[in-house]
Amino acid sequence: MSGNNTKQKTDAHQEKQEFLKVFDQLRDELVHDDLLGDGQPEQTKEWMKRMIDYNVPHGKLNRGMAVLDAFKASVGEGEMSEEQIHKARILGWCIEFLQAYFLVADDIMDHSITRRGQPCWYKQPDIGLIAINDGIILESCIYRILKKHFSTSEVYVDLLDLFHEVTHQTAHGQLLDTTTAPIGSVDLSRYTEERYMRIVTYKTAFYTFYLPIACGLRLQGTSDPKAYAIAEDICMTMGQYFQIQDDYLDCFGDPETIGKIGTDIEDNKCSWLVVQALKRATDEQKSVIEKNYGKSDAASVSAIKSLYNDLELEKLFKEYETSSYNDMIAKIEGQDVLPKDVFMPLLNRIYKRTK
Numbered sequence: 640m641s642g643n644n645t646k647q648k649t650d651a652h653q654e655k656q657e658f659l660k661v662f663d664q665l666r667d668e669l670v671h672d673d674l675l676g677d678g679q680p681e682q683t684k685e686w687m688k689r690m691i692d693y694n695v696p697h698g699k700l701n702r703g704m705a706v707l708d709a710f711k712a713s714v715g716e717g718e719m720s721e722e723q724i725h726k727a728r729i730l731g732w733c734i735e736f737l738q739a740y741f742l743v744a745d746d747i748m749d750h751s752i753t754r755r756g757q758p759c760w761y762k763q764p765d766i767g768l769i770a771i772n773d774g775i776i777l778e779s780c781i782y783r784i785l786k787k788h789f790s791t792s793e794v795y796v797d798l799l800d801l802f803h804e805v806t807h808q809t810a811h812g813q814l815l816d817t818t819t820a821p822i823g824s825v826d827l828s829r830y831t832e833e834r835y836m837r838i839v840t841y842k843t844a845f846y847t848f849y850l851p852i853a854c855g856l857r858l859q860g861t862s863d864p865k866a867y868a869i870a871e872d873i874c875m876t877m878g879q880y881f882q883i884q885d886d887y888l889d890c891f892g893d894p895e896t897i898g899k900i901g902t903d904i905e906d907n908k909c910s911w912l913v914v915q916a917l918k919r920a921t922d923e924q925k926s927v928i929e930k931n932y933g934k935s936d937a938a939s940v941s942a943i944k945s946l947y948n949d950l951e952l953e954k955l956f957k958e959y960e961t962s963s964y965n966d967m968i969a970k971i972e973g974q975d976v977l978p979k980d981v982f983m984p985l986l987n988r989i990y991k992r993t994k
């Protein structure tokens with residue numbers, strides 16, 4: 640068994656290195672984009688390179704690498720050409736550019752301090768709110784990449800629609816998140832489980848899980864609407880689990896491991912933890928939440944974390960994690976339209992993650 644695990648880790652490492660090589664190619668194409676002409680100042684090119692290098696390739700890359708996993712599972716590994724593998728990796732990087740765009744904007748809105756183990760981009764001394772325009776550039780890079788590498792493909796329009804739709808869905812999830820729990824204004828009546836699940840479905844599930852799998856299926860040539868409906872259903876459950884994990888790690892995770900300092904309590908987030916706390920709290924405990932939630936001083940944050948411990952929310956999460964995993968396995972195994980391995984590599988990457 641340990642031999643198989645070692646081989647899997649080696650294969651995953653090798654694939655990540657191959658994936659990163661494609662990033663270098665795409666970044667250089669974007670920095671020297673013909674659309675911008677020959678007069679682009681060197682300073683601007685250097686800014687582009689620095690900005691892309693800082694924001695795009697430093698995450699876990701699960702979303703991007705999942706495109707090739709889904710493509711492999713849908714066509715069979717022996718039937719893939721090197722060109723198809725390369726195209727799948729390119730699509731994966733389009734998702735990572737989208738992720739980078741969302742995170743640059745999210746960090747500004749949340750006044751975040753660190754991201755992926757380094758200061759947020761807007762926190763760089765010479766960046767500040769120029770990061771807003773950099774985020775717009777990151778999103779535009781997606782469509783430059785798609786045009787260059789897929790404009791002659793019969794799935795080009797499908798891919799454009801897919802990225803536009805998922806971006807729209809995710810932005811509306813972010814809107815619901817920020818308007819449900821604006822910084823500085825605490826209204827605990829809004830923190831319902833129904834609203835929370837809608838936020839995480841739209842803010843996280845579509846672009847983190849459905850998008851990479853749908854990209855792999857589009858590249859393979861899948862056109863059956865039923866296949867996409869099944870993929871969406873499974874991916875929504877997976878995305879909800881992933882975001883609940885994120886909320887748990889924001890409070891209980893090690894900042895050194897997760898690469899950021901959790902600020903959900905200070906930022907007044909409609910988090911799974913506060914939703915569960917409100918469902919279980921006594922009137923006295925609810926008054927503690929009302930008094931301290933959404934405040935940035937250490938005493939208030941400590942009071943909320945102490946209440947979470949009193950309500951045994953860490954234990955509750957562990958129970959949820961097990962039941963949610965079992966539900967996802969049942970859904971994956973309960974359908975026969977798509978191969979199980981379209982979903983399993985992505986699920987295995989996130990199950991019981993620590994960062």
